[in-house]
Each structure stands twice: as C-alpha cells, then as structure tokens.
Amino acid sequence: MTGRAAWPALPALILLFVFFLFPVVRMLGFSLEGGTLEWYAKALGEGLYLRVMWNTFEIALLVSLLCLLLGYPLGFLIATTTPGWATMGFIFVLLPLWTSVLVRTYAWMVLLGRNGVFNRLLMDAGITSDPIPMLHNFTGVLIGMVHVLLPYMVLPIYGAVRRVDPAVVAAAAGLGASNWRIFWRIYIPLTLNGIFAGCVLVFVLSLGFFITPALLGGGRVIMIAVLIEQQVREALNWPFAAALSAVLLVATFAVYALAQRFTQPEART
Amino acid sequence: MEISRLRRRHVVSLLGGAAAVGVSGRAFAQAEPPKPAQIVVNHSGGSMGSAMRKAFFNGFEKKYGIRVVETSPVDFGKLRAMVDSGNVEWDLTEIGGQDAIRAGKANLLDKVDPKVVDRSKYPETAQNPYVFASSVYTTIIGYRTDVFKNGSQPKSWADWWDVKKFPGARSMRNHPTDNLEFALIADGVPKDKVYPIDFDRAFKKLDQIKPHVTAWWSTGQQPAQLLLDKEVVLATGWNGRFYDIIKKGAPVEIEWNEGALKQGSFAIPRGAKNPYWANKMLAELAIPQQQAVYASELGYPGLNLESLNFVDAKVKPYLPTAYLEKQFWISDEWYAEHGTKAAELWNAWMLKKA
Numbered sequence: 043m044t045g046r047a048a049w050p051a052l053p054a055l056i057l058l059f060v061f062f063l064f065p066v067v068r069m070l071g072f073s074l075e076g077g078t079l080e081w082y083a084k085a086l087g088e089g090l091y092l093r094v095m096w097n098t099f100e101i102a103l104l105v106s107l108l109c110l111l112l113g114y115p116l117g118f119l120i121a122t123t124t125p126g127w128a129t130m131g132f133i134f135v136l137l138p139l140w141t142s143v144l145v146r147t148y149a150w151m152v153l154l155g156r157n158g159v160f161n162r163l164l165m166d167a168g169i170t171s172d173p174i175p176m177l178h179n180f181t182g183v184l185i186g187m188v189h190v191l192l193p194y195m196v197l198p199i200y201g202a203v204r205r206v207d208p209a210v211v212a213a214a215a216g217l218g219a220s221n222w223r224i225f226w227r228i229y230i231p232l233t234l235n236g237i238f239a240g241c242v243l244v245f246v247l248s249l250g251f252f253i254t255p256a257l258l259g260g261g262r263v264i265m266i267a268v269l270i271e272q273q274v275r276e277a278l279n280w281p282f283a284a285a286l287s288a289v290l291l292v293a294t295f296a297v298y299a300l301a302q303r304f305t306q307p308e309a310r311t
Numbered sequence: 312m313e314i315s316r317l318r319r320r321h322v323v324s325l326l327g328g329a330a331a332v333g334v335s336g337r338a339f340a341q342a343e344p345p346k347p348a349q350i351v352v353n354h355s356g357g358s359m360g361s362a363m364r365k366a367f368f369n370g371f372e373k374k375y376g377i378r379v380v381e382t383s384p385v386d387f388g389k390l391r392a393m394v395d396s397g398n399v400e401w402d403l404t405e406i407g408g409q410d411a412i413r414a415g416k417a418n419l420l421d422k423v424d425p426k427v428v429d430r431s432k433y434p435e436t437a438q439n440p441y442v443f444a445s446s447v448y449t450t451i452i453g454y455r456t457d458v459f460k461n462g463s464q465p466k467s468w469a470d471w472w473d474v475k476k477f478p479g480a481r482s483m484r485n486h487p488t489d490n491l492e493f494a495l496i497a498d499g500v501p502k503d504k505v506y507p508i509d510f511d512r513a514f515k516k517l518d519q520i521k522p523h524v525t526a527w528w529s530t531g532q533q534p535a536q537l538l539l540d541k542e543v544v545l546a547t548g549w550n551g552r553f554y555d556i557i558k559k560g561a562p563v564e565i566e567w568n569e570g571a572l573k574q575g576s577f578a579i580p581r582g583a584k585n586p587y588w589a590n591k592m593l594a595e596l597a598i599p600q601q602q603a604v605y606a607s608e609l610g611y612p613g614l615n616l617e618s619l620n621f622v623d624a625k626v627k628p629y630l631p632t633a634y635l636e637k638q639f640w641i642s643d644e645w646y647a648e649h650g651t652k653a654a655e656l657w658n659a660w661m662l663k664k665a
Contacts, residue, residue, distance in 0.1 A: 090659045155542050156480075156525075177542075178526040261485035261527025264662060272658075275388045277651040278413070 066291070073284035081285035091269065091286065098266045099293070101255075102248035105187045109195040109244045110237065112188065117199030117236075118229070139193045147257050150186050151177060154258075178260025186258040191247055195240035202236025203229065242301045246294055266290055344587045349378035352592065353404040354577075356383030358555065359609060366605035371595045377588060387414070390580055394419045399582040402589040406442070408643035409650055411576045415441035416647075421579040427590040428597055436640070437574060437614045443593045444574040446602075446611040449631040449638055450489045451570035453534060453553040456562045458544040465545065466568050468497035472516070474523050479544035481520070482537045485527035485661070487653040488646060489547065489571045490517060492639070496569055502639040508649070514660055527661070538563050554610030554629045565629070570638040572631060575611065606630055 073081055085091050120131035138146060153159045154177040161173040176182055206229060214224050230237075252267045266286065273283035352368070354360055360381055368379040382401065387410045393399045406414060414420050420441040423430075430438055437444035452471065454464040458479060465477045471493070483490055494516035495505045525543050528534050534548030535556045553565050577596065579589045595601065602613030603621035612618060612630045619632060627633055646653070 090655065090662065093662060094658075151536070152540070155540055157541050256485075256529045257533070260525065261529060261661065264658060269658065272654055275386060276654060278387065278391060279651065280388075 069284045070288055071284075072281050073288050075281040081282045082289070084282060085285045085289050091266075094264050094266050094269055095289065095293070097264065098249055098290075099297075101183065101187070101251075101263070101265065102245045104184060105191060105248045106195075106241045106245045108184065108188045109192055110241060113192055113195030113240060114199055114237070116192075117196040117240075118203050120196070121200045121203035135193050135196050138189065143190055143253055146190065147186055147254050150182070150189070150258060154182055154185065177258060178262070180259070180263055182258035182260070183255045183263045186254040187248060187251060190254060191244045194243045194247060198236040198239040198243065199233060200236075202233035202239075206232045238301050238304060242298060245297060249290060249294060344585075346375065346377055347585050347588065349380050350402040350585050350588050350592065351380045351382060351400055353382045353385065353401040355385045355405055356381075359551075359611075362605050362608035365608060366601045367592070367595050370601065371592055374595075375588070375591065379592075390414065391417070391419060394581050397582060399580045399584065401580055402583045402585045403577055403579055403592055405445075406576050406578050408573050408576060408641070409646040411439070411442040411578055412643050412647040414578065415439070419581055421581050421583065421586050421589075423579070423593060424587075424590040427587070428593045430597065432599070432615045432617050433597075434614060434616065442576045442578050443596065444614045445577050445596050446575040446605070446613050447572060447631050448575055448611050449550050449567075449570040449572045450484065450547055451550055451553075451631075451638075452566040452568075453538055453546045453548050453563055454566060455538060455541065455544045456564050464564070464566050466566055468493045468569055469499075471545070472497040472520055474520075477545070480525040480542070481523050482526045482528055482534050482543040482546040482548075483520075483524050484534075484547060485529045487657040488641060488650075491653065492571055492641065493547070493569075494520075502569055505639070506642045506645050508645070508653075510653070510656055514656065517660065535561075535563075550629070550631050551610040557629070567631070567634040568637050570631065570634070572635070572638050572640045573643075574614065 075081075116131070116135070120128050120135070123131070151158075155161065156173040156175075156177070158177065160176065161170075164170050164174065165172075176185070210228055210232075211224060214228055219227070249265075250267050251265055252271065255263045255265050256268060270283050270286050270290075273279045273286065352363075354363060360383065364379075364381070368381070371377070372379055385405045385407065387407070390401075390404060390406070391414075393401065411420075422440045423443050428443065430443075433444065452465060459465075459477075465471045465473070470477055471481070483493075491508050491510070491513040492502075492505045494513040495508065496502050498512060498516045500512075526533070526537055528537070528546075528548075531549050531552050534546035535552040537543045538546050538553075539556060539561055550565060550570070553563060557563055557565070577593065579586055579593075583589055596613070597615055599613070599615045599618040600621050602615055602618035606612040606618065606622055607626045610626075610629050610631075612622070612632045616632075619627070619630070622630065631638065
C-alpha cells in the first residue's frame, strides 16, 4: 500500500491503537506482574482452566458448524431470490441482531422450559409423555448461541453468493450441468471466502460468550469468559485474569491463522 | 472491648480529620462544604433503584437541592479501577459484604463520618467504620404452595436434601456462598458452628443433591422466575425476589428456617468528589421511617432496629429481621479470606460429571 492510499485510514488506525492495541499490551503487562510466569503456569497447569478452555473451543466449534448448516442455505436463498423476498429475509435475519441478548435469552427460557411452549406442544400432540430436557443443559446453550450468532454467518455468505458471476452459472447450466453440480462445483468454491469469514466470525464471538451459557446452561456449562470475569470481579486477581485472557487471545489467533491458510489458496485460484 | 476499640479508631480518625482541615485553614470554621449540583450514587439498579429513589433520594433532593444521579451495576473491579486511577465517578456505592471488607483492607474506602451519620441504634455487628449497613437480606427456601400444601414444605436443609420425602425439581445458586453452609447444616453441623467451613464434608454432601438440582441460578431474578414457570417447585433465593412475586399473587411462599443472612452495604470510595454529601446521604439512609418505606417496597429492612416499628403489620412477616433467631449470618470475614479458594473448588465441582 502506498502512503497516499494509507493516510485516510489514519484516524481509524489511531483509534485502534489507543482503544485496542494499547489496552491489550497493558493487559499483557498485567499478566507478567512481578516478572514471573506464575499466572501462566496456573492457567496452563491446573486442570480446571485447561478443561474449561477446551470446553469453550468445543462449544465454539459446534456453534460455528450449526450456524454454517443453517446459515448457508439462508444466505444463499436471500442472495438469489427476488428483491422483495430478499428484503423480508434481511428483516428476519437482522431484527434479532438489534434485540438485547438478555431479552432473547429469557425468551428462549420461556420456549424451552419443562412447561415451556415447545414441550407443551409436544406433550399435547402426544409425541412425548414426559417433557424433553431442552433447557438448563448443553442443548439449551447451543440453541441460544446459534440464534444469537446466525446473522454473523448469513451476512458474509450472502455477500459471497452475490459476488458469484451469473455468467459462470449460466455457462455451466448451458453445458448441461445439473443444479446440484452447479452448487458443488461453482457456488461452493466461489463462496469459500464467505464461508470461512462467517465461520471465523462466529467462532471468535462464541469464545467470549457469557450471559447465554450462564442462563440457558443452568450453571452446568462453564465457558472461559465466566472464569475470567470471576477473577476480575470477585477474586480481584487481575494478573491471573490477564494471563487467562492472553492464553485465550493466543489460541484465537492460532485458529484464525489456521483458517487463513485454508482460505487463501482457494481465494487466489 | 469491641466498643472501646471502635471509639479509639474514631478518635484517631477525628484527629486525622482535624489535621487535614488544619491545612486548608478556613474550612474548619465553615459549617458545610459548598453544595455540588449533583452527587452520584451507584447501586444494583432494577426494583432496588426505584425503591431507593422513593424512600431516600427524593427526600434528599428536596432537603438539600442536590440532584442524585444513579448509576449501576455494582462492580468491585470498577471501584478498584476508579480509586487506583484517581478518577472516582461515584460519591457513594453499594458494595457486597465480603467485598466491603476487602475494600476496607485494600484502602479503597473512606470512613463513614460518625459526626454526620448516627448509628447508635444499629447492632454492634453493623458498625464497621468503613461500611454502612443499609439493609438485611437472606437466602431462604421459596416453594410452590400448590405442590407443598398446608405447611408440608421442607423446613430445614436436612429436609431440602431429603428428596424422597420432598420430591421435585430444585434450584440453587451457582455459587459456593450459602450452599456450602446449607450442605454442612444438612449434614448435622449446628448453624452457629459452620465456620471455618470443612470443604470436603460440604462438597460430599452437595454431591447428594446435585442430580436433583435442575438449574443453578446466576441472577437474583432466576429463582423467582423458575418457581413462577413451575420449572422447579423448590428454589433457594433472596427473600426480596420471592416477596415481589408473592405480592403479585404467585402461588409461592417462604420458609425462613436456617436462612443465610447477609447485609447490603454502602460505602464511600476513597477520593470521591463529595464525601461530605455522601455522608449526608448515608444519614438519610439511616432514618428509620425511610427504612420502613424501603422495606415495605422490597422486603429488605434496614438495620436501624427502630424501623420495624414503622412497618405495616402485613409486611412484617416478609421481613428477615422478624426471624433473626431462626437464621444465621454468613461470615464475610471468612469469605474475604477463603472466597477465591471456595470459588475454584466450586467451579471444579460443577464441571465434575455427577
């Protein structure tokens, strides 16, 4: 990038430096307070923290996959349908995004409970005799998180599908390719960028989740953000909180780098 | 002995205060520091905030012509950050019991000024020089009256643990405080002998109840909501939250026996901009008539023991101060020292597959 092209970005860069980079560096400083790696040893050495970290990554991965399975067809549909339907689709995708996470989480509690709407319906229809446990467990957490994060998957996929040249699709159809074949050989490779962008976005956002697992998981599903918050607010052990955050940050970068390696070659060819 | 120690501390603080005033000369003669346009009171918000406005803030504003700006939530981390950075936004803040003790030790708080705030009617346990005890709350059993009819509810923690005699889904707090104590009492430890807590014994007892707890709650509103939705039939919770839904007609009642008492507190952050007016606000919080208004609203009575005289007879049965004998006090001192260890053990126990 030349100097001329870079300077309009300067305000944004300064903003990032002051409000992001500087605090992150300070936080890293905190974690090394007293010049020891004591807190990193605790974060990586004690079973509790490693296990919660691992759980967090597992949940983030599952949520990303579920979002992809639900989000790709939706993003594809919105990108390829008539403008009227596309607007409708956008409203349905974006409306939840503008609603408070807490409100949506409580709404799920009403729907998923033992005496909730879903279980009432299932039992009244005679499908089950006992309520199916959907709340206060892992299932509840997955449902709630996927709902919150789905727009972050749909939007990049929508963008990627829109960028596919219709001439390429028409050419393939003209040469006799089936719809299925067009989808797998043209759309999927050409939208890989959007898929990975969506996955990385959802994955990274999942890692920091907090309210949803606490309320929908009934306390049983513990994610690392909850433990970091405990250290900040209850234990007031900021060096340890900083060390846990640093470990999470490094792990997140590693995942991001991995995803980049996957996407870049495809993006260029 | 306790009293004489307190007095000595007061004398020291008075001397310190006089010395500080001496530096600025004229201020000593002045009756009151100038009135600011506003003071900032930080509290936990929600229905508590509106009750405080009704019981205390409106009166304060009228009396002194100083606007009371309310902020929330209560955040110990933020308090520490404010005091450390010297940018203290709050003149007065609510603070949790064990946090208050740690904050006092960590030099994050100003002392309550005994010349402004009269606590002579307060019990001795509520006379900490740094902390103003504003109200009492307790963690007790809430139960569905359509499931446990005619007083057939569990009446002790031993009963709570007895899932054969008292079947049904339960909810408990996702936190070691209260639960460790309840487990020990259920296991036969007398309620005045739970400290120091025997972790092994407590967690072993908790193992027994774990499969019967549907939800471990993390916000105060949850247990009330869980009972309302009949998601559970028994829940531990803060008395005010149950009082709130009972007032609105929910089929829920409270069993007070062996409840875990705690005090809600306010304190002045060190470096607050208007410490004198913060003390004046505390003086407002200490007025028994106003405490009675607050208690009738939320079910959290103040510690001015005269305030019970100003409460409606219908409200009195829902105030924890009417059942002090049946209950026990959570030891903030013990948690100030062992809270971190307890939290770690609790998390590990939660992760354990039961």
